[in-house]
Amino acid sequence: MTVIFESGYVLPGSDEPLTHARIAHSGNWVAGGTSSATSTDADFFVDGPETSLTYEKWRAGSSSATWTYTFGGSATVDYICIGAHNFGTIGATITLQALVSAVWTTVGSGTISSNMPIFSIFEPVSATGVRVTISGGVGEIGVLKAGSALQMQQPIYGGHSPLDLSRMTIFRSNLSSTGEFLGRTKLRTAFSTSFSWTEITADWVRDNWRPFQLAAEEEPFFIAWRPIDFSEVGLCYVDGMSPPSNQGVRNFMALNLDVMAYGYD
Amino acid sequence: MVMTETTIGREPVQIVEIVQPLCANVYGSSPCTASGSADEKCFNTRATCQDTTNYNGSATLSLFFARGTVAEQNVSGAPYIIPSLVSVSTSPTQINLSGSNPDAQGLGNRSLCSISFRDHPHTDKKVDPYVSGRSWDPMERGSFWSKWIHRNKYWNLIRINIYEGYAGQALGAMTVRTYFMDNISGPDSNGNVTIQGKDILARIEERKAQAPAVSQGVLYADIDESTTSIEVANAVEADYDASGVIRIGDELISYSARATSTYGITFTASLRGYKNTVSAAHEFDDEVQQCVEYSGVSVDTVLEDLLSTYGGIDTGFLNLTDWATEAANYHSAVRLRTVIAEPTSVAKLVSEILLQVGGYMWWGERTRLVEYRAVRGIGETVDRIDDESNILPGFSIKRMPRQRISQCWFYYNVRSYVDDLEKPSNFNNSTIVANLESEADDLYGEPSIRKIFSRWLLTAAGANTTASRLVARYTDVPREATFSMDAKDRAYWTGDIIEISHRLDVDEFGNRNIARWTITSAEEIVPGEIVRYVAEDTTLYGITYFVQGTGAADYDLDPTSIGPTASTGALAYIGNSAGLLSDGTPSAKIG
Numbered sequence: 001m002t003v004i005f006e007s008g009y010v011l012p013g014s015d016e017p018l019t020h021a022r023i024a025h026s027g028n029w030v031a032g033g034t035s036s037a038t039s040t041d042a043d044f045f046v047d048g049p050e051t052s053l054t055y056e057k058w059r060a061g062s063s064s065a066t067w068t069y070t071f072g073g074s075a076t077v078d079y080i081c082i083g084a085h086n087f088g089t090i091g092a093t094i095t096l097q098a099l100v101s102a103v104w105t106t107v108g109s110g111t112i113s114s115n116m117p118i119f120s121i122f123e124p125v126s127a128t129g130v131r132v133t134i135s136g137g138v139g140e141i142g143v144l145k146a147g148s149a150l151q152m153q154q155p156i157y158g159g160h161s162p163l164d165l166s167r168m169t170i171f172r173s174n175l176s177s178t179g180e181f182l183g184r185t186k187l188r189t190a191f192s193t194s195f196s197w198t199e200i201t202a203d204w205v206r207d208n209w210r211p212f213q214l215a216a217e218e219e220p221f222f223i224a225w226r227p228i229d230f231s232e233v234g235l236c237y238v239d240g241m242s243p244p245s246n247q248g249v250r251n252f253m254a255l256n257l258d259v260m261a262y263g264y265d
Numbered sequence: 266m267v268m269t270e271t272t273i274g275r276e277p278v279q280i281v282e283i284v285q286p287l288c289a290n291v292y293g294s295s296p297c298t299a300s301g302s303a304d305e306k307c308f309n310t311r312a313t314c315q316d317t318t319n320y321n322g323s324a325t326l327s328l329f330f331a332r333g334t335v336a337e338q339n340v341s342g343a344p345y346i347i348p349s350l351v352s353v354s355t356s357p358t359q360i361n362l363s364g365s366n367p368d369a370q371g372l373g374n375r376s377l378c379s380i381s382f383r384d385h386p387h388t389d390k391k392v393d394p395y396v397s398g399r400s401w402d403p404m405e406r407g408s409f410w411s412k413w414i415h416r417n418k419y420w421n422l423i424r425i426n427i428y429e430g431y432a433g434q435a436l437g438a439m440t441v442r443t444y445f446m447d448n449i450s451g452p453d454s455n456g457n458v459t460i461q462g463k464d465i466l467a468r469i470e471e472r473k474a475q476a477p478a479v480s481q482g483v484l485y486a487d488i489d490e491s492t493t494s495i496e497v498a499n500a501v502e503a504d505y506d507a508s509g510v511i512r513i514g515d516e517l518i519s520y521s522a523r524a525t526s527t528y529g530i531t532f533t534a535s536l537r538g539y540k541n542t543v544s545a546a547h548e549f550d551d552e553v554q555q556c557v558e559y560s561g562v563s564v565d566t567v568l569e570d571l572l573s574t575y576g577g578i579d580t581g582f583l584n585l586t587d588w589a590t591e592a593a594n595y596h597s598a599v600r601l602r603t604v605i606a607e608p609t610s611v612a613k614l615v616s617e618i619l620l621q622v623g624g625y626m627w628w629g630e631r632t633r634l635v636e637y638r639a640v641r642g643i644g645e646t647v648d649r650i651d652d653e654s655n656i657l658p659g660f661s662i663k664r665m666p667r668q669r670i671s672q673c674w675f676y677y678n679v680r681s682y683v684d685d686l687e688k689p690s691n692f693n694n695s696t697i698v699a700n701l702e703s704e705a706d707d708l709y710g711e712p713s714i715r716k717i718f719s720r721w722l723l724t725a726a727g728a729n730t731t732a733s734r735l736v737a738r739y740t741d742v743p744r745e746a747t748f749s750m751d752a753k754d755r756a757y758w759t760g761d762i763i764e765i766s767h768r769l770d771v772d773e774f775g776n777r778n779i780a781r782w783t784i785t786s787a788e789e790i791v792p793g794e795i796v797r798y799v800a801e802d803t804t805l806y807g808i809t810y811f812v813q814g815t816g817a818a819d820y821d822l823d824p825t826s827i828g829p830t831a832s833t834g835a836l837a838y839i840g841n842s843a844g845l846l847s848d849g850t851p852s853a854k855i856g
Contacts, residue, residue, distance in 0.1 A: 043344035174751040177652035182751035188335035
């Protein structure tokens with residue numbers, strides 16, 4: 001379970017259906033806040049999750065801890081994304097909360113069985129901070145972001161390879177001079193896939209895709225490609241962005257996104 | 266899951282650790298007297314120190330780097346791993362067994378590493394102790410390596426540890442090789458940075474270490490051939506040993522004391538014309554050079570002195586306990602005597618000793634110690650590897666005819682330490698050991714002569730031993746094998762001795778030729794997957810046996826399965842003139 005819905009979640013009327021991808025990027029997440037934690041391992045950094053650097057992490061100082069991000073103002077948020085964590089390894093139970101009118105309100109919770117990035121989706125709230133409480137083991141977080149997600153105008157149709165199945169794992173075997181099997185090595189690195197959308201209106205592209213393009217040039221982003229049906233979530237980065245193309249039908253455009261994603265498994 | 270080299274589907278982990286010295290003081294707090302704003306503070310490195318008088322480099326900072334595979338994301342013992350490592354390439358130690366390879370340095374070839382990184386913005390976490398007080402965002406200023414290079418421009422004390430293990434292993438459980446930083450290049454326009462490291466024996470290269478150090482003192486006044494109070498200007502007591510030997514011109518002078526005097530220091534000579542030199546008059550301003558004298562000192566002690574006193578290598582990197590054991594067991598009759606009358610490369614001196622007493626030295630990349638072993642028979646249990654269970658395709662054997670020796674001319678007992686030490690007439694004695702049969706037309710057809718000029722040995726015993734050993738060992742053209750093994754066998758490393766059974770190495774009847782090989786070089790060419798070895802056939806070094814008296818228990822011909830201890834050798838009986846024991850089985854041969 002790496003797409004987490006708020007208990008009793010009701011899709012807001014103006015939102016795109018949950019068959020459409022949700023994207024969290026640096027243009028729609030809250031930045032400039034401050035972080036704190038109930039405890040932090042001395043070799044790690046309490047502010048590690050603030051940046052997109054997956055190797056600069058916060059690790060709890062005990063098996064039950066809370067990491068808090070205070071915005072420094074109020075912002076409308078409808079997602080919390082977490083990447084480069086170890087919740088699956090430790091089998092953590094997490095509670096995600098938003099600080100709404102000075103009251104910590106639970107917006108998602110669950111027991112995590114994989115280190116895949118987490119995309120928590122909840123009804124929009126005006127909050128001044130978010131926090132995650134981890135129990136069941138000593139938790140680590142590399143990246144945690146909260147904001148208001150980009151909702152793609154169309155779902156993804158055929159051709160997409162789900163990220164979790166798009167492993168870039170390398171295998172090599174050694175045989176002796178006489179052909180005996182001596183050993184086998186594998187290297188797990190990243191994930192690689194592509195996302196494509198068609199029949200996206202020109203206005204939508206200009207209003208929403210261009211800000212995403214600019215954000216993706218700067219920092220990695222989270223994507224849940226079909227959150228209502230499938231659990232795959234990626235913490236992705238791009239080495240280049242394919243420009244949108246006119247389909248030649250009405251004012252529709254086609255979008256394509258070739259990504260690499262942070263490896264966790 | 267903790268993986269090992271034998272796990273099917275093992276996931277190699279390679280981590281580079283850079284250990285840099287760091288000032289233990291806090292900026293502006295006693296004893297540090299530096300004062301400056303938060304933005305002006307140093308980075309606790311020597312290169313950025315603003316109070317060098319009170320710099321205290323006793324602390325260290327370890328920075329870990331990896332390629333960032335999934336298995337390298339969480340390694341116990343390395344909490345902060347920067348995933349900027351691109352590649353690690355190494356050129357391994359190459360042992361020169363008993364200095365026999367005329368094409369190699371006496372000490373063998375140094376192990377080198379070349380590590381490539383990708384440059385990147387960085388938060389300055391870990392590397393800037395005062396980052397929280399700075400007014401700027403480090404991510405917006407420079408890059409990791411461009412800043413690191415300026416903050417650490419003195420890299421003499423920077424160590425590089427390369428850890429190689431498998432997924433789930435803690436850092437401490439991995440194999441580790443150590444190098445010392447030698448150079449850094451970049452970052453270039455593509456953001457590439459390369460750090461080079463060498464093993465610690467690089468510190469005794471010609472340009473870095475001399476014994477003795479050059480002396481600056483000069484005669485304050487003319488002296489005649491009998492003067493015993495010799496005043497030297499341009500010197501203080503600390504420039505010379507309290508007693509010892511000095512050289513003026515071509516004369517060696519033994520002195521019993523030196524003391525501060527009006528114009529410098531004054532030596533009290535105890536013997537003019539020392540060691541067969543001629544006592545002579547010398548003139549004002551003649552150089553007065555400190556000499557190094559060894560008078561009947563064991564091999565291990567001289568090697569230690571050369572490497573630590575003159576080479577500047579911390580004795581913590583020398584496996585002195587093993588050296589002493591090796592010297593006691595195999596060089597007990599050897600005492601080194603010499604006077605080194607002018608600054609001489611420590612590497613050259615050490616190489617001379619290794620060749621002349623029969624030994625070899627190498628940097629144990631994994632033990633992280635300088636190892637020493639005498640050229641000797643092997644008594645240890647030896648593993649056998651073969652082409653079925655161990656050796657990957659690509660096994661090859663080459664022969665090295667330039668290393669064949671049919672005659673060894675060994676010159677010893679120097680007449681004058683200030684004369685040419687490679688001139689036969691400067692030696693009182695010589696011994697020649699030859700295998701003339703091997704030079705016959707129907708054999709190798711020509712002589713192959715090795716000349717050795719020894720400043721270290723005075724007696725025939727040592728000279729004969731070394732010369733005989735070399736001729737016996739190298740009468741036939743030496744062989745060198747190159748092969749690779751899966752990482753499951755990565756425990757074998759430089760200096761180890763193994764038996765090899767391979768279908769390409771057979772005798773004239775086609776039977777497998779099971780020889781004993783000494784690994785002279787080992788390198789993980791694909792980290793955690795494939796190890797490449799170079800080994801020299803050292804079967805002719807022999808096997809150590811203890812000859813048993815009549816009535817002793819029967820012994821097994823396999824010398825690895827018997828013997829009083831694994832390290833001293835096996836048991837043997839003396840056979841008859843046909844080389845057989847009373848039951849008809851072959852006896853051990855004294856080769």
